[in-house]
Amino acid sequence: MRNLAIHVERRCGLVTVTLDGEVDAASASSLANALCAAMRLGEHTVVVDALGVTFIDVAGRRAIERDGALAASREGVRYVLLASDAMRRLDRLLDHQATAPAPQSQAA
Numbered sequence: 001m002r003n004l005a006i007h008v009e010r011r012c013g014l015v016t017v018t019l020d021g022e023v024d025a026a027s028a029s030s031l032a033n034a035l036c037a038a039m040r041l042g043e044h045t046v047v048v049d050a051l052g053v054t055f056i057d058v059a060g061r062r063a064i065e066r067d068g069a070l071a072a073s074r075e076g077v078r079y080v081l082l083a084s085d086a087m088r089r090l091d092r093l094l095d096h097q098a099t100a101p102a103p104q105s106q107a108a
Contacts, residue, residue, distance in 0.1 A: 043077070
């Protein structure tokens with residue numbers, strides 16, 4: 001398991017939050033806190049560079065999607081996400097589950 005590294009850089013009116021490693025239930029709250037703090041730095045745009053994320057579970061995705069986006073809307077910040085392959089795989093799986101037909105029960 002590769003621990004999540006979070007790096008925040010502020011430069012020229014832009015905040016970049018770079019994520020590297022695995023985002024799971026154990027690291028989701030730290031990630032949510034870092035995203036909320038980045039939103040409060042007073043810049044107009046926050047970029048979440050998640051290209052280095054090698055694994056992500058639902059808790060991690062929720063921290064990026066819900067917590068990050070909510071903080072951005074609260075602070076009036078434009079929120080840009082660069083998603084990794086692992087994130088896109090999870091998104092496809094979640095979308096598939098949301099649109100899959102419900103199993104039919106067998107009549108006796």
